[in-house]
Amino acid sequence: MLVGVPKEIKNHEYRVGLTPASVRELVARGHQVIVQQDAGAEIGLLDEQYVAAGAAIVGTAREIFARAEMIVKVKEPQPAECAMLRPGQVLYTYLHLAPDPEQTAALVKSGAVCIAYETITGQGGGLPLLAPMSEVAGRMAIQAGASHLEKSKGGMGLLLGGVPGVAPGHVVVIGAGVVGTNALQMAVGAGARVTVLDKNVDRLRQLDLVFGNRISTLYSNALALEKAVLSADLVVGGVLVPGAAAPKLVTRDMVSHMKKGAVIVDVAIDQGGCFETSHPTTHADPTFVVDNVIHYCVANMPGAVARTSTFALNNATIGHAVALAGKGWKQAMADDPHLRQGLNVCEGKITYAAVAQALGYDYVPAESLLN
Known part of the structure; x- marks a missing residue:
């Protein structure tokens, strides 16, 4: 799979979706990773480190969104980013949709497969991708x-x-x-x-x-x-x-x-x-x-300590990123009910009950979309 990492554009957000170590995990499994130029530079993760880990450096977010099959981010996509998503493309990031009808509408319109870190559950309970x-x-x-x-x-x-x-x-x-x-x-x-x-x-x-x-x-x-x-x-x-x-x-x-x-x-x-x-x-x-x-x-309070936050977040997110890239989103979610809880918006449908209830959408269970 071709995985893309754009530079975050939310105000004073310096975290990055994948560290060089996470890139290496994906590349070692046969995947390609493209990272936007200077995506991690503000926290000391330089382009040379990403290249050494096996990534290719790309100049613009538009190219990242146009080429990648899966987008790995930190914060919810901003309006300009939502406009670049395409049907069937996987978005793996924090979303926080319930209080955000504008973002939700944009993601529904995009037709993308939108997986929220904050609703993925853990085997022992809790929300392990939100916890760090x-x-x-x-x-x-x-x-x-x-x-x-x-x-x-x-x-x-x-x-x-x-x-x-x-x-x-x-x-x-x-x-x-x-x-x-x-x-x-x-x-x-x-x-x-x-x-x-x-x-x-x-x-x-x-x-x-x-x-x-x-x-x-x-x-x-x-x-x-x-x-x-x-x-x-x-x-x-x-x-x-x-x-x-x-x-x-x-x-x-x-x-x-x-x-x-x-x-x-x-x-x-x-x-x-x-x-x-x-x-x-x-x-x-x-x-x-x-x-x-x-x-x-x-x-985005953790963005103020972006280096600590980036490493802590990657520790929690890389396992599911590897599964999504290796199996594709449908098989990965069929195999893992905890990852399936992360599916919030899929191909124009709301697949998380609390979001549907909060914003007045019809709820479509994620399981119904996996066959």
């Missing part, structure tokens, strides 16, 4: 939040860990999944007072066993959530419903009663966000203020 970026984003959420609590960034002028004789800041983490766990690890390490909320009591027990009295665990209901948010200096939203739009758990009214200069970091913004006041931002302009509360809602 959730780990990065959860850890970054505390870095970003701590930075924007500084007065020069518009915050209340609070040091998250405090100092002897001065109380630390209060971090509230909504959701005890991968994002939440990594966020609370960083917050505990910084010396903050940490509260984590989730509806999964077994998960809260696990965290209590690991962290003990260094954190407070709360079952998430409307009253507990409101009390925690109103007492917080930094709130991290890490709630995920796989493939679906994130629930709006923190209302505009709650935000209006938060402390002046408090910070919200909405890691769920890729799926629409879990705060009513959230809207996507970019690394170039990462924050906005609502009711004196700073909102950090960057939709």
